[in-house]
Amino acid sequence: MARDRRVKYTKMILRESLIKLLLEKPIARVTVKELCEKADINRATFYTHYTDQFDLFKQIEAEFIADVNSYLDNFTLEQGETGLFQLIVKIFEYVEKNSELCRVLLGRNGDMDFQTHIMQIVGKRVFFEWGKRKKVDEIIAEYIYTYVATGSIGIIRKWLFEENQESPEKMAALVARLANKGIEAFIS
Amino acid sequence: MARDRRVKYTKMILRESLIKLLLEKPIARVTVKELCEKADINRATFYTHYTDQFDLFKQIEAEFIADVNSYLDNFTLEQGETGLFQLIVKIFEYVEKNSELCRVLLGRNGDMDFQTHIMQIVGKRVFFEWGKRKKVDEIIAEYIYTYVATGSIGIIRKWLFEENQESPEKMAALVARLANKGIEAFIS
DNA sequence: TAAGTTATTCAACACGATGTTTATTAATAG
DNA sequence: CTATTAATAAACATCGTGTTGAATAACTTA
Structure with missing residues (x-):
């Protein structure tokens, strides 16, 4: 079988x-x-x-997303800011390990649809961690969510094509700090 | 002639x-x-x-970028935070006026290359306004720049496909606030 | 290991899109 | 008005597509 x-x-x-x-x-x-x-x-x-080359491409993307999810599921995170930081470190480590595929999917030859999709997947996790602790207005929250998620992916993409890459920890600290500051700006 | x-x-x-x-x-x-x-x-x-459909597409993108630039050149901005805010308002107004084309270029059928390109163009202006006043580390600065620019485009894209759009002023206020907070987090 | 199943290969096919060329027609600039 | 030049129409070889049927090879399972 x-x-x-x-x-x-x-x-x-x-x-x-x-x-x-x-x-x-x-x-x-x-x-x-x-x-x-x-x-x-x-x-x-x-x-x-x-059916065609696009079909195969979509399946590669889908497998990637499934793989990211199962990878992130294997970590139990601490509570609070430390947990969020750890999660982001894990993401950068994953990207580093799968840099070739990530370059293809996130680089200039990637497609926008996937970008949006992965943004939602990963963004939800980060946002979930953060959401445990803070409260904001509904519509504003969605925009902040979008901002943080796309901005973070932008950083990952830049990092991915850098000559001398900073460590995942350094990058995670940067992203976590940016995310927190941006979000805190809108706490009522 | x-x-x-x-x-x-x-x-x-x-x-x-x-x-x-x-x-x-x-x-x-x-x-x-x-x-x-x-x-x-x-x-x-x-x-x-x-030469082919991609060639025409690239030219449409190039014309768009040229148009955005000349549009933004036509505004003299006040100094300080007000100037940055005004600039962002103008960008949202432009997107609103050219929503059909923006939907094509920034939507799911757009290409990543253009996204990166427009990010640099618009981002440089915003960053220039901001750079008049603050100083940060070089490498960090580039990442922040990338973060703010991609995040802002993410917000624009979301806004572009919204049913009941918020006003350009409201959106600009949101983006300006997020940009400033994220940037201020890294002032030495 | 043998038997039966099934994936892959190979050759051939009609079909549609590509990119180019020619002569012809029509619009434009000066 | 005239010379120029862009657009058209028709034809062409070429290439990639998607599908088919028969032959072959590799696999699973018992």
């Missing part, structure tokens, strides 16, 4: 080949033909698993 | 037609054929002006 090893290999090599291609050019410039040539997989085989 | 009216029309109608198409689907799903049919322009004519 376990999944066929051939299928595993096919999906794996196609996945890796697409990521390699996306390091060079946007998904819109990638053809199914060249992807299959790079992966050394028959085109007909590709079509038994995916 | 003035540009031929036929050329003006061709470029204009192609531009408008592409924007209409981009309200429905991403640029990768748009074909030159359908674009030309929508614009009622011969395909051969399209190829005398652009």
